[in-house]
Amino acid sequence: MGAESTLVIGAGLCGLTVAAGLARAGVPVTVLDKSRGLGGRLATRRAGDWRFDHGAQYLRPKSDAFAAFMGGLGPADWPQVPGARVGTPGMSALVKPLSSGLDVRTGQGVSGLARTGGAWLATDRDGVELARAAQLVLAVPAPQAAALLPDDPLGVQAGAVPMDPCWTLMAAFEARPDLPDAMRKTDAALGWIARDGGKPGRTGETWVAQASAGWTRAHLDLPRDAAAAALLDLLRARAGGRLPGVLHADAHRWLYAQAAVPLGQGCLSDPARGLVIAGDWCLGPRAEDAFHSAQVALAALGH
Numbered sequence: 001m002g003a004e005s006t007l008v009i010g011a012g013l014c015g016l017t018v019a020a021g022l023a024r025a026g027v028p029v030t031v032l033d034k035s036r037g038l039g040g041r042l043a044t045r046r047a048g049d050w051r052f053d054h055g056a057q058y059l060r061p062k063s064d065a066f067a068a069f070m071g072g073l074g075p076a077d078w079p080q081v082p083g084a085r086v087g088t089p090g091m092s093a094l095v096k097p098l099s100s101g102l103d104v105r106t107g108q109g110v111s112g113l114a115r116t117g118g119a120w121l122a123t124d125r126d127g128v129e130l131a132r133a134a135q136l137v138l139a140v141p142a143p144q145a146a147a148l149l150p151d152d153p154l155g156v157q158a159g160a161v162p163m164d165p166c167w168t169l170m171a172a173f174e175a176r177p178d179l180p181d182a183m184r185k186t187d188a189a190l191g192w193i194a195r196d197g198g199k200p201g202r203t204g205e206t207w208v209a210q211a212s213a214g215w216t217r218a219h220l221d222l223p224r225d226a227a228a229a230a231l232l233d234l235l236r237a238r239a240g241g242r243l244p245g246v247l248h249a250d251a252h253r254w255l256y257a258q259a260a261v262p263l264g265q266g267c268l269s270d271p272a273r274g275l276v277i278a279g280d281w282c283l284g285p286r287a288e289d290a291f292h293s294a295q296v297a298l299a300a301l302g303h
Contacts, residue, residue: 004027004133004134005027005028005029005030005134006019006022006027006028006030006133006134006135006136006301007032007120007131007132007133007135007136007137008022008031008032008137008139009031009032009033009137009138009139009148010031010032010033010040010137010138010139010140010279011031011032011035011038011039011040011095011099011106012033012038012039012040012041012042012139012140012279012290013039013040013095013290013291013294014139014278014279014280014290014293014294014297015031015033015040015137015139015140015294016031016095016098016099016102016104017069017098017290017291017294017295018137018139018276018278018294018297018301019031019098019099019102019104019137020098020099020102021294021298021303022298022303023101023102025303027301027303028133029102029103029133030103030105030131031102031103031104031105032105032108032122032130033104033105033106034107034108034110035106035107036106036107037092037106038092038095038096038106039055039092039094040055040290041257042055042087042091042095042287043055043056043092044087044089044090044091044093045250045252046090047170047172047250048248049203049204050172050203050204050206050248051089051090051202051206052206052208053086053090053091053194053199053208054168054170054208054252055168055254056091056287057084057086057091057182057192057194057208058078058084058085058086058091059075059084059085059086059094059287059288060081060083060085061085061288063288063292065291065292066292070094073087073094073095073098074087074088074093074094074097075087075094076088076199076200077200078199078200080182080195080198081181086199086200088200088201089201089202090201105130105131108130108131109124110122110123110124110148111123111124111125112124112127112148113136115136115273115275119132119133119134120132120134120274120275122136134274135274135276135301136275136276137277137278137297137301138158138275138276138278139279139294139297141256141281142159142163142256142259142263142279142281143163143256144256145159145277145279146158149277153270154268154277155277157263157268157277158263158268161259161261161262161263161281162259162260163256163258163281164213164216164217164257164258164259164260165217165220165253165254165255165257166191166210166211166213166216166253166254166257166258167210167211167216167219167222167231167251167252167253168208168209168210168211168231168251168252168253168254169211169228169231169232169235169249169250169251170206170207170208170248170249170250170251170252171206171207171208171209171228171235171246171249172197172204172205172206172207172247172248172249173205173207173243173244173246174244174245174246174247175244175245176195176205176244177207177235177239177242177243177244178240178242179193179195179207179235181194181195181198182194182195183238187238188212188214188215189211189212189214189215189234190209190210190211190215190231190234190238191210191211191212191213192208192209192210193207193208193209193210193235193238194208194209195207205244207235209231209234209235211231211234213257213258213260215234216253220253224250224252224253225251227251227253228249228250231251232246232249256281258280258281258285259280259281259282259285262282262289263281263282263283264282264283265282265283265296266278266282266283266292266293266295266296266297267293267296267297267300269297269300271300276297276300276301278293278296278297279293280293282296
């Protein structure tokens with residue numbers, strides 16, 4: 001595809017890895033993301049002085065390539081989980097080095113995509129142009145890629161990848177609950193409990209609890225405050241029926257948290273039209289899968 005200008009939609013780990021790789025190769029690149037911050041599910045929510053890693057809890061490199069890549073992002077060890085690496089003061093800090101020097105525009109919700117005059121045009125909900133480029137990389141969850149390209153063969157392929165949702169509790173307490181620092185697959189309702197305040201660079205008794213896909217689906221349309229209350233009840237049950245005084249409780253719904261059945265290939269691409277669709281959902285449920293998908297996407301773009 002050459003060194004033509006490229007538009008990347010999605011400023012998560014995959015999108016920023018692609019954009020940084022293109023920039024190193026001298027390709028003009030613009031990154032758009034609908035969120036206010038960077039990182040996608042490498043996310044950190046702030047509430048006063050508290051921080052909650054309400055997406056990916058940690059990274060544990062399996063491949064040498066990802067381990068080397070992670071080393072350049074400044075992670076810290078989380079001793080309570082062997083081999084786990086975390087960003088400080090939050091997981092979202094890991095992607096900031098990737099965005100250095102890039103044209104990244106947050107708060108830019110793309111509603112329309114069209115290829116016209118040899119270029120891809122991205123527009124907002126009012127039809128106002130946001131950006132245009134010769135090449136397009138969609139680094140968003142599969143259903144979002146499908147919604148942006150509903151009649152495109154690659155969009156149809158992306159739309160066939162099922163993704164699981166996840167309700168996440170973010171809570172702060174007056175004292176430590178009677179729980180270990182990390183618990184995985186605790187029961188049918190809660191898939192993960194973590195003492196975020198025990199990670200490097202954090203303070204306070206801040207905790208994150210993530211519901212299972214099954215529980216989330218059964219409660220998908222709960223109002224946020226109701227979801228937080230229900231998740232607190234689940235956490236209380238896991239803590240022996242008692243929790244310390246609650247200082248803060250909120251919930252976040254990840255509608256597309258993980259691929260239930262990955263695509264099974266590194267990315268979708270159409271070189272003739274300068275189109276690539278990539279993301280962790282192409283290969284698996286881990287952040288490392290987003291990195292490897294980005295490498296395949298870069299190769300598809302000729303870099």
